[in-house]
Amino acid sequence: MGxxxxxxxxxxxxxxxxxxxxxxxxxxGVVVGNSRIFFSTDREIDLYELEELCxxxxxxxxxLRKVKKAIQYSFLVVSMWEQRGTQRRLIGFSRATxxxxxxxxxxxxxxxxxxxxxxxxxxxxxxxxxRLRNEDISNITLFADPHVIDFYRGLGFMPDPEGIKxxxxxxx
Amino acid sequence: MGxxxxxxxxxxxxxxxxxxxxxxxxxxGVVVGNSRIFFSTDREIDLYELEELCxxxxxxxxxLRKVKKAIQYSFLVVSMWEQRGTQRRLIGFSRATxxxxxxxxxxxxxxxxxxxxxxxxxxxxxxxxxRLRNEDISNITLFADPHVIDFYRGLGFMPDPEGIKxxxxxxx
Numbered sequence: 001m002g003x004x005x006x007x008x009x010x011x012x013x014x015x016x017x018x019x020x021x022x023x024x025x026x027x028x029g030v031v032v033g034n035s036r037i038f039f040s041t042d043r044e045i046d047l048y049e050l051e052e053l054c055x056x057x058x059x060x061x062x063x064l065r066k067v068k069k070a071i072q073y074s075f076l077v078v079s080m081w082e083q084r085g086t087q088r089r090l091i092g093f094s095r096a097t098x099x100x101x102x103x104x105x106x107x108x109x110x111x112x113x114x115x116x117x118x119x120x121x122x123x124x125x126x127x128x129x130x131r132l133r134n135e136d137i138s139n140i141t142l143f144a145d146p147h148v149i150d151f152y153r154g155l156g157f158m159p160d161p162e163g164i165k166x167x168x169x170x171x172x
Numbered sequence: 173m174g175x176x177x178x179x180x181x182x183x184x185x186x187x188x189x190x191x192x193x194x195x196x197x198x199x200x201g202v203v204v205g206n207s208r209i210f211f212s213t214d215r216e217i218d219l220y221e222l223e224e225l226c227x228x229x230x231x232x233x234x235x236l237r238k239v240k241k242a243i244q245y246s247f248l249v250v251s252m253w254e255q256r257g258t259q260r261r262l263i264g265f266s267r268a269t270x271x272x273x274x275x276x277x278x279x280x281x282x283x284x285x286x287x288x289x290x291x292x293x294x295x296x297x298x299x300x301x302x303r304l305r306n307e308d309i310s311n312i313t314l315f316a317d318p319h320v321i322d323f324y325r326g327l328g329f330m331p332d333p334e335g336i337k338x339x340x341x342x343x344x
Contacts, residue, residue: 062274070273073247097269097277101242102234105269105277105313129341139340141277143313146335157339163318166338167329168311169301 036083037091037120039127043077049090056112071095075104076135078127080111080120091115092124096132096140104132106142125155143168208255209263209292211299215249221262228284243267247276248307250299252283252292263287264296268304268312276304278314297327315340 047064055061071077080092092111098104106128111121132140143166144152149159160166219236227233243249252264264283270276278300283293304312315338316324321331332338 066273070271070275073270073272075245095271097271097275098245099242099267099269099279100245101238103242103269103277103279105275107271107275133343141315141341142339144337144339146337149337149339152339155341156344157341159337159339161340161342164338164340165316165318165321165331166336167314167316167321167324167331168333168336169313169327169329170333171305172328 034084037123038081038083039124040079040081041077041131042079043071045071045077045079045090045093050093053090053093053110053112054108057110059110073097074107075100076128076131078124078131080115080124080127082115092120094124094128096128098132098135098137100135102137103139103141104137106140109142109148121151122155125152129155206256209295210253210255211296212251212253213249213303214251215243217243217249217251217262217265222265225262225265225282225284226280229282231282245269246279247272248300248303250296250303252287252296254287264292266296266300268300270304270307270309272307274309275311275313276309278312281314281320293323294327297324301327 047067050067051061051064074095075098077095078093079090082089082091090112092115094106094109096104096106106125109121109125111124129140140157142152142157144157144159153159219239222239223233223236246267247270249267250265251262254261254263262284264287266278266281268276268278278297281293281297283296301312312329314324314329316329316331325331
């Protein structure tokens, strides 16, 4: 994991800071054997490929029409790709909603099981945080399932700071 | 409080459902003595009047340039007004960010101290929930300070459902 981490740290420092949402933007990536891992903020993602990724981690399927709209209206979308030769494979995804000024909330963080436990989830989240910070967003939030609370804690996220509670509305 | 509540229930059922973000939209409102309380989704709010409202509840001041941007990029803005004759006074405010498809997060809920404990905060939140639901947003979330957790619970919000934790990122 240290190996991946150091590679991604290098990758991150050499990635130019650009505003989120610019289509086609990709980080320089890192070469690992004959494959290269890179990040992109391009929103033109094949929705079937994204669905396949979400299937792989067992998420419930969602209408693609709504997924498309959610991507369109997210403030930031970061996808993670493995490239082997001319073949590109979507291996991670995350997005954030925002008021473009103060707050952002990160949703739908997913890393393909074949690529988990390699530090890539952290690398993906660091891309999200870096880009949100570059846009002067001071309040980065998320809602974490119990089994990933420690993962996010390791990235600097704090649960219930000063007693602030995440709450979800349920219909009567 | 029951009086206000019943008035607002009536108001809510007679308010036509329209998409969020339409400027100039206002609920019919209710007449109380010689004043009328109504809601609006108009984003053309006097930022100094909004700042005065936030000052009244002791919030830290924020750059108006950023407040303006946050209002512009919120999915939904609901303001609450008292009208006496031709005089309009801003007495409440709330807004929500969203991906326009699945999730919304409610921010900056404020009711002027002179108008608190009259059921108006609840009425304001019900306007938010109703409009988000009308837009087919299934996941309505917020981050509640400790002293308002019970207020939101009374509106149907649940803290940490299934152990899901609200988390905030802090720089190293």
